[in-house]
Amino acid sequence: MAMTFVSYTNPIWLDAANTTIEAMVTFRELAAPVPYTASANDPDPMGAMIFRVIKENSVAQPAPQVGLPPPVIPIAPYVVPTAAQALVAAQSTQIGAINAAAQNALAAIVATYPDLEVATWPQQYAEAQAFTANNTAATPMLSAIASAASSTVAVMAAGVLGKASAYQAASGAAIGRRIILTAQIEAATTPAAVKAVVW
Numbered sequence: 020m021a022m023t024f025v026s027y028t029n030p031i032w033l034d035a036a037n038t039t040i041e042a043m044v045t046f047r048e049l050a051a052p053v054p055y056t057a058s059a060n061d062p063d064p065m066g067a068m069i070f071r072v073i074k075e076n077s078v079a080q081p082a083p084q085v086g087l088p089p090p091v092i093p094i095a096p097y098v099v100p101t102a103a104q105a106l107v108a109a110q111s112t113q114i115g116a117i118n119a120a121a122q123n124a125l126a127a128i129v130a131t132y133p134d135l136e137v138a139t140w141p142q143q144y145a146e147a148q149a150f151t152a153n154n155t156a157a158t159p160m161l162s163a164i165a166s167a168a169s170s171t172v173a174v175m176a177a178g179v180l181g182k183a184s185a186y187q188a189a190s191g192a193a194i195g196r197r198i199i200l201t202a203q204i205e206a207a208t209t210p211a212a213v214k215a216v217v218w
Contacts, residue, residue: 022065023047027055030073031095040073040094109210114201120218121197128189140183147179 023046030042033056044055057070077094100108129137142160149156150172161175168175200216207213 022049024065024069024072027069027073028052028092029095030077030092032097035097035099037094037097040070042069042073044069105210106208106213109213110204110207113204113213113216117197117200117204117216117218121193124193124196124218125190128186128193143175143179144183147176147183150176151180 025045025047027042027044030040033039033041038060039056039058041054041056043052045052055066055069057066057073059067059070059074061067061070073092073094076090076092079091139160143164146156146158146161150158150161154173158172158176161172161179164170165172165175196218200218203216204213207216
């Protein structure tokens with residue numbers, strides 16, 4: 020969704036070199052201001068624009084021909100974090116990276132299937148289990164698939180159960196890896212140790 024920048028408050032530098040700013044930014048499409056981080060070289064044009072506006076408004080601007088100059092909104096100086104704050108920040112960033120990698124790994128498992136087909140998997144799995152336990156069980160979904168694929172419900176059920184087992188193993192491995200890496204990050208005692216934990 021395209022966002023329309025409206026205003027901002029509470030800008031603060033996030034680094035000693037004054038290249039990145041965080042502020043509470045109001046967008047027309049959102050009900051309330053949200054924390055927003057922007058930099059001069061932000062790959063998102065919106066971020067680069069917001070950075071430029073905030074930086075320009077932090078010093079007095081020449082009065083326009085008509086109206087008043089924009090109000091000056093100083094940018095709060097960068098404050099060097101304590102060791103504890105730096106550790107917490109590093110952990111938060113690294114856990115976010117691990118979560119994103121886990122999400123990508125899980126998405127890759129189903130990437131070759133249409134979304135609407137994936138949505139039928141729970142029903143297919145339930146019917147396959149029911150058919151395996153009792154081959155007279157009703158299988159409306161598998162029967163339709165088998166008919167269209169010139170196959171049988173038995174073949175379809177076996178295929179579904181096999182793929183379900185593979186999916187469970189792959190997704191379980193990704194979830195387990197996320198859990199153990201998150202635990203390692205939380206147990207780390209320095210930012211360097213935190214950053215060493217990667218997917």
